[in-house]
Amino acid sequence: MSDVQVYTPFRRGLPRLGPYAREVWARRQFALELARTEIRTENTGTGLGQLWLVLNPLLLAFVYYVLTSILSGSPGGAARLAHIMAGLFLYYFFSSAVIGGAMSILSSSRLILNTAFPKMLLPISVVLVSFLRFLPSLGIYAVVHVLAGQPVRWQMLWGVVPLALVLVFATGLAMLLATVNLYFRDTKSFLPYTMRVWLYLSPVLWLPEQVRGSLAFLRWANPLFPLLGSWSEAVVEGRAPQAWMLGAGAAWAVVALLVGAWALLSREREFAVRL
Amino acid sequence: MSSLSASEAFLETPPVDVPAPLSVRVEDLHVTYRASLERRPTVARRLRRLGRGERVVREVHALRGVSFDVLQGQVVGVVGANGAGKSTLMRALAGILPPTQGRIEVHGRVSTLLALGVGFNAKLTGRQNVTLGGLAAGLDREEIARRYTEIADFAELGEDFMDMPMLTYSSGMYARLAFSVAVHMEPDILIVDEALSTGDARFKEKSFARMQELCAQARTIFLVSHGLSTITQLCTEAMWVDKGALVERGDPAKVVSAYRRFLKVGATAVTQEDV
Numbered sequence: 001m002s003d004v005q006v007y008t009p010f011r012r013g014l015p016r017l018g019p020y021a022r023e024v025w026a027r028r029q030f031a032l033e034l035a036r037t038e039i040r041t042e043n044t045g046t047g048l049g050q051l052w053l054v055l056n057p058l059l060l061a062f063v064y065y066v067l068t069s070i071l072s073g074s075p076g077g078a079a080r081l082a083h084i085m086a087g088l089f090l091y092y093f094f095s096s097a098v099i100g101g102a103m104s105i106l107s108s109s110r111l112i113l114n115t116a117f118p119k120m121l122l123p124i125s126v127v128l129v130s131f132l133r134f135l136p137s138l139g140i141y142a143v144v145h146v147l148a149g150q151p152v153r154w155q156m157l158w159g160v161v162p163l164a165l166v167l168v169f170a171t172g173l174a175m176l177l178a179t180v181n182l183y184f185r186d187t188k189s190f191l192p193y194t195m196r197v198w199l200y201l202s203p204v205l206w207l208p209e210q211v212r213g214s215l216a217f218l219r220w221a222n223p224l225f226p227l228l229g230s231w232s233e234a235v236v237e238g239r240a241p242q243a244w245m246l247g248a249g250a251a252w253a254v255v256a257l258l259v260g261a262w263a264l265l266s267r268e269r270e271f272a273v274r275l
Numbered sequence: 276m277s278s279l280s281a282s283e284a285f286l287e288t289p290p291v292d293v294p295a296p297l298s299v300r301v302e303d304l305h306v307t308y309r310a311s312l313e314r315r316p317t318v319a320r321r322l323r324r325l326g327r328g329e330r331v332v333r334e335v336h337a338l339r340g341v342s343f344d345v346l347q348g349q350v351v352g353v354v355g356a357n358g359a360g361k362s363t364l365m366r367a368l369a370g371i372l373p374p375t376q377g378r379i380e381v382h383g384r385v386s387t388l389l390a391l392g393v394g395f396n397a398k399l400t401g402r403q404n405v406t407l408g409g410l411a412a413g414l415d416r417e418e419i420a421r422r423y424t425e426i427a428d429f430a431e432l433g434e435d436f437m438d439m440p441m442l443t444y445s446s447g448m449y450a451r452l453a454f455s456v457a458v459h460m461e462p463d464i465l466i467v468d469e470a471l472s473t474g475d476a477r478f479k480e481k482s483f484a485r486m487q488e489l490c491a492q493a494r495t496i497f498l499v500s501h502g503l504s505t506i507t508q509l510c511t512e513a514m515w516v517d518k519g520a521l522v523e524r525g526d527p528a529k530v531v532s533a534y535r536r537f538l539k540v541g542a543t544a545v546t547q548e549d550v
């Protein structure tokens with residue numbers, strides 16, 4: 001038989017990236033199918049079924065719209081609703097990808113103890129689940145966008161760039177937190193609060209132009225500022241996003257992916273003895 | 276053999292005195308689990324422990340220096356008390372657990388019955404589990420679709436049960452499906468860990484026949500079982516593992532009777548202690 005596998009003691013460090021990438025690629029259907037099955041089985045018991053996928057973020061957007069209207073003392077108009085909705089849908093995708101991704105390895109302990117496969121596929125699959133759930137909400141946004149009288153221009157297509165960057169950023173963070181969660185299991189408990197605060201620090205309930213004074217540090221300290229800011233500029237206002245936002249967003253996304261992949265790859269062989 | 280004509284001799288398999296090729300080589304294998312002392316390792320507890328200078332993880336030395344070679348076409352029975360390290364050894368062979376020390380060399384593709392046997396995801400249907408298990412093992416969709424009918428036929432659960440969540444299966448049905456998947460993955464090395472014990476007599480017979488078929492195709496089988504008669508009936512050699520070490524290895528009848536003697540002695544010792 002040609003293929004010989006040799007297993008030697010675990011050492012912290014990266015595996016050979018070429019063969020690993022081939023392993024991941026060969027099992028891409030696994031990640032996809034895992035995501036699809038997850039979506040198909042959830043909500044099957046509820047009356048409205050898959051409709052909840054779009055109802056959830058929609059209702060949430062209205063809640064936040066009412067909240068911001070009360071806090072600012074004015075209804076704010078349809079433009080603000082469109083901004084909140086676009087930002088919230090994307091943020092909702094991001095946070096569910098990160099929170100789910102952080103749990104992805106620990107919650108698959110049975111699979112990990114019984115099958116040899118690249119563990120990177122687990123957080124990737126969770127991010128995919130969140131992304132597939134996010135897609136239908138784009139349709140809802142399109143309707144609201146037109147009803148709110150926002151401009152429909154080709155520049156809206158720029159939105160694909162921040163969307164892809166958020167996807168990469170979320171994947172990196174999911175891989176990092178999935179690994180960290182094995183060593184410090186508090187991670188899971190902290191996350192929901194962290195994500196809630198992160199939402200308030202990001203340009204979702206307010207506009208990117210509104211940060212001034214002592215809060216200006218958010219522009220460079222919060223990765224989601226350029227990412228969600230450029231998303232709103234493109235999708236809601238229909239104009240090409242500012243170049244610095246795309247650049248900063250891309251830098252954050254690449255760094256997150258590299259750090260996350262490094263953390264997971266350098267320790268994944270040890271996961272099975274630590275579950 | 277000398278009486279064969281030249282053309283017949285050409286088709287003949289290699290003579291018996293040429294040893295079969297190597298299938299698995301294990302050299303001084305140690306595996307240590309790093310179980311957390313608390314049920315949940317958290318930052319807060321870790322900080323408190325750090326202050327007191329206590330050790331955080333409890334190491335379970337599950338295998339302590341196991342070495343053996345197995346040739347192709349062998350059926351190797353593995354016996355030993357609960358917690359002896361049999362499953363750990365099988366997981367190490369499958370490449371799931373990294374050695375803490377030592378070296379494992381595996382020639383060919385391993386299929387573990389562990390993969391489904393211990394339970395992939397009980398909320399999913401039998402069909403979904405088969406698909407996901409196959410994809411995780413690195414097969415592509417067409418291959419799985421091709422084998423699916425064979426798998427379902429062999430398991431004989433009835434069509435409706437394949438589309439029911441595995442929660443609704445009895446443990447025997449579970450084991451049937453798991454075994455069926457494992458033997459239809461066309462593995463070079465098949466690992467069966469404690470799965471036949473719950474099948475009924477008819478299925479046991481059927482699975483024996485299937486294993487003999489596989490072994491006639493020069494595949495190697497590892498069979499972990501507490502059913503000692505199964506080991507003597509089916510295996511070409513046997514190993515007795517105790518407290519993480521290989522105590523005895525060789526003819527199944529001899530190893531099993533030695534293990535039986537040990538069990539009896541152990542039992543009386545325990546009873547004496549109790550008095």
Ligand SMILES: Nc1ncnc2c1ncn2[C@@H]1O[C@H](COP(=O)(O)OP(=O)(O)OP(=O)(O)O)[C@@H](O)[C@H]1O
Binds near residue numbers: 358359360362
């Ligand atoms: N995930 C784990 N984390 C920590 N320790 C473990 C883990 N799995 C097994 N062990 C320990 O490793 C040792 C060997 O366990 P193993 O499962 O290999 O036994 P076994 O021979 O298969 O027993 P059984 O006959 O009950 O199946 C035991 O002492 C067990 O407590």
Ligand SMILES: [Mg+2]
Binds near residue numbers: 361362363468469
């Ligand atoms: Mg076991």
